[in-house]
Each structure stands twice: as structure tokens, then as C-alpha cells.
Amino acid sequence: MVKTYAEFHQEGTTPEILFWVGCAGSFDQRAQKVTKAFVEILNHVGISFAILGKEEMCTGDPARRAGNEFLFQMMAYNNIQTMNMYEVKKIVTTCPHCFNTLKNEYPELGGNYEVISHAVYLQQLINSGKLALKGGGSFKGKKITYHDSCYLGRANAIYEAPREVLNALDSELVELKRCKTNGLCCGAGGAQMFKEDEPGATRINLERTKDILESGASVVASNCPFCLTMLSDGVKMNEKENEIEVLDMAEIIQRSL
Template sequence: MAEMASNGQTPEVLFWVGCAGSFDERYKAVTQAFVKILNKVGVSFAVLGPEETCTGDPARRAGNEFLFQMQAVANIQVMNGYEVKKVVTACPHCFNTIKNEYPALGGNYEVIHHSQFLQQLINEGKVRLQGGGEFKGKKITFHDSCYLGRANDVYEAPREVIKALDVELVEMKRCRTKGLCCGAGGAQMFKEPEAGKKDINIERTEEALATGAQAIAVGCPFCLTMMTDGVKNKEREAEVKVYDLAEMIAKDMGI
């Protein structure tokens, strides 16, 4: 972003990478896949790079409002400094926070989730799919992320993206408004669960596996971790893969 700004360029959209997208070994692949799609399509975009910090979501959900606002205000200063208008992110938590919670602190942007962005690119014919590639005809189930679905009523965009791949989309019993959390939201990602009889991601993974799907599609870094761990726990990782939507599209495009 800094580079583009110093060259007097204004990117069409800021890609908010997020901490998982920057540091998580598995999710970096999603970041890379999404960037490759953007490059291939020729979208004018920028990233903040080292100028980006955590949106503060987990701190806020864990109750630490000071820490949240310290992150938020700093991020808003940076984004407002670059006169950012539109933000796209592959993380529903970042999406929710920037879209819904930054306005109260002076950060007003058009914020969309990468599933919505991908759907737009597909609808506009900018992303041309090859008919599913390795996914063609396969059974795929989509796990709704709470911060995309219930929190922001985005249910159809990710499904449209999957359907564009010419696959058989199978729904879990609990889907859309009734979707079951992966267990990582509300800062749970960063601590062990309380005592109980089962881990939430195992409950959800069992439901996903019960659909007979060969792949589980997600649109959230935390869900990706939780579902991947769940599939490993069930020792099914050889047959059932967990993918982010951007990875599936990039694979189909052969990039």
C-alpha cells in the first residue's frame, strides 16, 4: 500500500490479510491463492503489509476493550491515511469487526468478504472456471462461519462460489441460520475449552463427515483450523480435505 501511495496510485480495493492469513502456515496458502486470483484477474489491489495489525476482535470478545480499541484506532488511522474506500478480507472476524465495529471509531469503509468478492468476479465473468477441475462432480459440504452467517447474514455467496465449480453441494443438518459453530469464535481459538464431554469441532466434524462429502469448504481461518483438526482426530484426513473457497477457485483456474 505504502508503495502504491508513494507512486500516487489508488488501488481499487485493500486486501486485509489478517493475522492468520499472515502467520498461520496453513492459512498463508489461502492468502496466496486469493492473491493469485486477484493478480490473474487483474484487480487493482493493495495490502498493508507490516502496517497491518490485528483488528482486535479476539481481545474485544475476551473482554479487553482497551486493547481492542488500541488496535482498532491505530488501524483506522493507517487506513484513513491511505484514504481506503473498500476492503476485502478472507477472515469473517476481520470482516465483521471492520464492517460493523470500526465505524463507531471513525473507520467507514465498504467491507466485503472474499466469498462475496469471488462471487462477483465469477458473475462478472472475470473469473472463468474450468468446470470444477479436480472437484468436478464431487460431493462438497460448506461449513457456515458464525461471523459470516448469523453475524452478518451472508449465507448464499459462498454457496454460489462452490456451485460455480460444478460440484454437488451437500448440506449438513445444521446449516445457514442453524449452522453449528466450529468452536473457535469469541476468542476460544486462543484457549483450551472449558470442561465438557466433547470438543465442539469434533461434534461439527462428525456432522460434516456424515454428509459423505469428499471435501469440506470453509471461508474462515479459524474454521479451517478447527475442521482440519477435527478430520485428523477422526483419522479421515486421507479421504476428506478441508479447503478455503479461494483455494478451490485457484485450483480450478490452475494457478
């Protein structure tokens, strides 16, 4: 059981970090596994952390990007009220969309926190020696590829930290044809996740899956719950789900503890 900020508050203590779970991490069955894996990592390093629990709300990212600024501002207002009440200082999140909104868009609305993506947090834990990965493990000798999410990648120029994390494994990191600044979107951003594609020749996730198949990797590392869904679907539609596993970075690290 992860303690909530409210519970810490009642005890008169404050945790070191807030783990922002996000809507996908809270409700989506696949993303819940990522949430649990990340919690296990946090428990493993023994850091004091809390979640907002029922007090957490959507950051408003999909509403804002669909064009509904009112709804975004309402969600932001409520979240900032909650976090400022608890005097939150540092946030780590497993969703790059939440990360981007909390880090770049909340400050001018009155929410100033140190916000860190779980990919970068994992890199810091590994580099500082707080998180030791066991050699071998289930990824030994496997070809792993990394999919840059738009919101960690181009939106926030985080390219190296996640790769460093994957390089800490006993496996071979291969790059996709389109990667880093040139990375191809999975098709979910800008609130596309919540609607059908516009008419076109193919789906964006299938276009991206081509790159994955071409890379010859047996594991795809993702850092975003929406990319996770999109890429898993793409791999399934190519009937390759038995050969290629699409995993979040947190799951990969949790399996290597």
C-alpha cells in the same frame, strides 16, 4: 510480490482495493496458503490491489470478545489511522472475524469503508464474468459441503453468496445437517481459539466433524482461517484426512482457474 499501500502511496497512485490479510492469513502456515491462493485469484482477474504489509495490525476482534475493550480500542485506533491516512475506500478480506469488525464495528470509531468478504467478492467476480472457472477440474463430480462460519452466517446473514460460488463448480454441493441459520460453530470464535476448552464431554470441533462425516462429502469448503484449523483438526482426529479435504473457498476457486 504483492505491493503495499505504502508503495502505491510513494508512486502517487492508489490501488482499487485493500486486501486485508489478517493475523491468521499472515502468520498461520495453513492460512498463508489461503492468502496466496486469494492473491493468485486477484492477479488472475487483474485488479489493482494492495496490502498494508507490516502496517496492518490485529483488528482487535479476539481481545474485544474476550472482554478486553482497551486493547481492542487501541488496535482499532491504530488501524483506522493507517487506513484513513491512505484514504482506503474498499476492503476485501479472507477472514470473517476481520470482516465483521471492519464492517460493523469500525464505522462508529471513525473507520468508514466498503468492506466485503472474499466469499462474496468471489461470487461477484464469477457472476460478472470476470472470473471464468474451467469445467471439470479437480472437483469434478465430487461431493462438496459448505460450513457456515458464525461470523459470515448468523453475525452478518451471508448464506447464499458462498453457496453460489460453490455451485459454479462441476461438483455436487451437499448441505450439512446443521446449516445456514442453524449452522454449528467450529468452536474457535469468541477468542476460544486462543485457549483450552472449558471442561465438557467433547470438543465443539469434534461435534461439528460428526456432521461432516455424516454428509459423505469429500471436500469441506470453509471461509474462515479459524474454522479451517478447527475442522482440519477434527477430520484428522477421526483419521479421515486422506478421504476428506478441508479447504478455504479461495483455494477451491484458485484450483479451478
